[in-house]
Amino acid sequence: xxxxxxxxxxxxxxxxxxxxxxxxxxxxxxxxxVGTVRSEDGIDGLSFDIYEPILESWFKKWQEKAKQKSAVxxxxxxxxxVLLHESSYIAAVFSPKRRVALEFIDEFVExxxxxxxxxxxxxxxxxxxxxxxxxxxxxxxxxxxEKQ
Amino acid sequence: xxxxEFLGPIQKEALELEITNLNELAxxxxxxxxxxxxxxxxxxxxxxxxxxxxxxxxxxxxKISLLPPVCGG
Numbered sequence: 001x002x003x004x005x006x007x008x009x010x011x012x013x014x015x016x017x018x019x020x021x022x023x024x025x026x027x028x029x030x031x032x033x034v035g036t037v038r039s040e041d042g043i044d045g046l047s048f049d050i051y052e053p054i055l056e057s058w059f060k061k062w063q064e065k066a067k068q069k070s071a072v073x074x075x076x077x078x079x080x081x082v083l084l085h086e087s088s089y090i091a092a093v094f095s096p097k098r099r100v101a102l103e104f105i106d107e108f109v110e111x112x113x114x115x116x117x118x119x120x121x122x123x124x125x126x127x128x129x130x131x132x133x134x135x136x137x138x139x140x141x142x143x144x145x146e147k148q
Numbered sequence: 149x150x151x152x153e154f155l156g157p158i159q160k161e162a163l164e165l166e167i168t169n170l171n172e173l174a175x176x177x178x179x180x181x182x183x184x185x186x187x188x189x190x191x192x193x194x195x196x197x198x199x200x201x202x203x204x205x206x207x208x209x210x211k212i213s214l215l216p217p218v219c220g221g
Contacts, residue, residue: 144174
């Protein structure tokens with residue numbers, strides 16, 4: 001399940017909804033990861049652009065992988081501005097036993113960072129500044145460049 | 149005619165081009181000064197599927213997207 005919201009995430013509400021959705025599903029483990037905007041380098045917050053068609057197909061592949069492990073993956077992400085100490089990202093895995101969920105959330109979040117079509121900007125003095133140095137080129141990038 | 153869209157931080161309006169493959173697109177975009185800094189690190193999708201090489205034929209109505217480096221979360 002993939003949920004996109006305008007602005008910051010209501011973390012307690014989302015975690016509670018997901019908990020209740022799976023309360024009767026006989027999962028022994030629920031492992032959420034919550035990403036919160038930290039105060040650093042003088043930023044006022046972060047801002048995000050998302051390309052939804054490819055995010056949805058990327059997420060669908062992870063849903064299939066989760067299914068193969070008898071697990072469920074859920075994710076929520078913000079569009080637009082998210083201020084300091086607010087949250088922009090939640091991923092969670094439900095699985096029958098804890099080990100699968102602990103390993104799966106790690107793999108999922110790593111691939112999310114490297115592949116999900118989301119662009120991050122620092123909010124600095126009222127401007128949106130692309131977080132170029134923290135961004136990762138998607139695997140297979142560069143085919144249109146002269147270096148090919 | 150194919151449509152070329154530039155996603156995220158690339159501040160460029162979409163293009164409509166008469167091209168039949170990605171090699172032609174590469175040749176056109178490499179002449180664009182605005183795009184020079186992006187082409188070496190952009191991924192390319194045709195009709196929302198990422199492609200790994202330029203060996204891709206295009207047909208009328210196709211949508212090409214350029215995806216610069218990402219950072220979700």
